Amino acid sequence: MKRDKSSSNHLFTPYSPDYSLREKLQRTATILHASAFAVTRLLQNKKIQFAASVEITDRCNAGCHYCYVYPQEWDQRQRLQGYLQLSKAEHSEKERQVFQTLDQLKQAGIIHVTLVGGEPALAPHIIQYAANLFPIIWVVTNGAARLPLLPRSVSAFVSLDGPPDHHNQSRDPMGFFANHHYEGNTGMAAAIARNINQSERGAFVHLTLTRPAVERFPEAVSWVVRTVTKLRGIIVSGTTAKTKDDPAAFTLEDRQRLKQLIEAAAQTYGWSLFPFNQPKANEFLFNAEHIIDTPSNCLVSQLTKTVDFDGRAVGKCVLRDEMDCQTCLCNMTALTQAIAQFDVKTIRGVSRANFG
Numbered sequence: 618m619k620r621d622k623s624s625s626n627h628l629f630t631p632y633s634p635d636y637s638l639r640e641k642l643q644r645t646a647t648i649l650h651a652s653a654f655a656v657t658r659l660l661q662n663k664k665i666q667f668a669a670s671v672e673i674t675d676r677c678n679a680g681c682h683y684c685y686v687y688p689q690e691w692d693q694r695q696r697l698q699g700y701l702q703l704s705k706a707e708h709s710e711k712e713r714q715v716f717q718t719l720d721q722l723k724q725a726g727i728i729h730v731t732l733v734g735g736e737p738a739l740a741p742h743i744i745q746y747a748a749n750l751f752p753i754i755w756v757v758t759n760g761a762a763r764l765p766l767l768p769r770s771v772s773a774f775v776s777l778d779g780p781p782d783h784h785n786q787s788r789d790p791m792g793f794f795a796n797h798h799y800e801g802n803t804g805m806a807a808a809i810a811r812n813i814n815q816s817e818r819g820a821f822v823h824l825t826l827t828r829p830a831v832e833r834f835p836e837a838v839s840w841v842v843r844t845v846t847k848l849r850g851i852i853v854s855g856t857t858a859k860t861k862d863d864p865a866a867f868t869l870e871d872r873q874r875l876k877q878l879i880e881a882a883a884q885t886y887g888w889s890l891f892p893f894n895q896p897k898a899n900e901f902l903f904n905a906e907h908i909i910d911t912p913s914n915c916l917v918s919q920l921t922k923t924v925d926f927d928g929r930a931v932g933k934c935v936l937r938d939e940m941d942c943q944t945c946l947c948n949m950t951a952l953t954q955a956i957a958q959f960d961v962k963t964i965r966g967v968s969r970a971n972f973g
């Protein structure tokens with residue numbers, strides 16, 4: 618990653634995986650073909666699904682307290698140990714189900730899959746299997762395990778909750794990663810930075826902020842830019858709450874504040890740092906007039922099939938039915954709307970993510 622040190626600001630140049638001319642042409646053709654297919658489906662019927670989010674494993678090496686994969690009453694130790702204690706035969710049966718789900722999605726005409734978990738990096742053979750079926754794959758990972766060698770169709774998105782101390786407290790309250798050290802950092806945040814930097818093709822960082830963490834956005838961005846040398850860009854979301862009255866729900870002022878902070882960071886580092894938070898996408902994400910009231914008005918919910926590792930639909934979207942759409946600050950909702958309006962800057966940002 619190159620940083621412009623001669624100017625007063627620190628313009629960011631995204632890390633870009635190496636491509637030969639031939640590979641680039643092949644990948645471009647694949648992406649154009651997939652995009653044309655998606656646009657045709659959209660024009661035919663806005664409700665035909667062409668994207669999917671799939672839980673590919675029940676295993677995880679973290680144990681975040683807010684995780685919806687595990688029972689709410691489990692503490693971090695139980696979350697870490699829980700499903701890992703399934704027998705080998707039970708895991709194999711679950712994997713068989715995941716392969717079958719991926720096959721069915723392929724037959725249903727899905728072209729873009731987001732692989733989630735559990736922790737997908739613990740199931741690299743399933744990522745490989747998916748890569749043989751779908752042209753565009755995004756893997757959402759906690760980054761605490763080494764990122765596997767990924768095919769060209771796959772890009773990695775590593776989740777971060779804020780600056781390192783905040784992330785470690787939020788994701789690893791019992792300190793299971795306390796013995797990880799990297800470049801002056803400790804804990805899970807250190808593991809994340811090391812694993813991205815040592816990966817073959819780098820990763821995007823998905824920064825999802827709670828209300829109290831909003832003011833720490835500049836600090837989080839500065840840390841990521843300084844520490845993650847194979848950084849492909851930062852995606853910004855806010856957390857979603859169960860009701861509008863929940864103290865965790867962003868107010869309109871919070872939304873505008875986060876939008877301002879992104880704009881200020883873009884002044885310093887350049888907009889290429891935020892490929893999915895270009896100005897048009899941020900309007901959809903943060904402005905009051907674009908708040909989504911029901912799943913029937915959410916393109917993500919309408920166009921994406923969301924299934925768990927048993928092949929069952931998990932609800933209206935990956936956030937589950939209990940989350941209130943009116944509090945939603947999921948970047949994907951804004952991204953989809955900006956693309957549907959053919960916002961060139963957003964399309965350019967997403968295209969970058971499709972070159973794995």
Ligand code: SF4
Pocket residue numbers: 677678679680681683684685686696734735736759
């Ligand atoms: S890393 Fe993801 S799957 Fe694992 S416990 Fe945390 S939120 Fe859940």
Ligand code: SF4
Pocket residue numbers: 857909911912915916917918933934935936940941942943945946947950
């Ligand atoms: S919670 Fe967000 S992503 Fe899910 S259906 Fe509602 S608006 Fe869409």
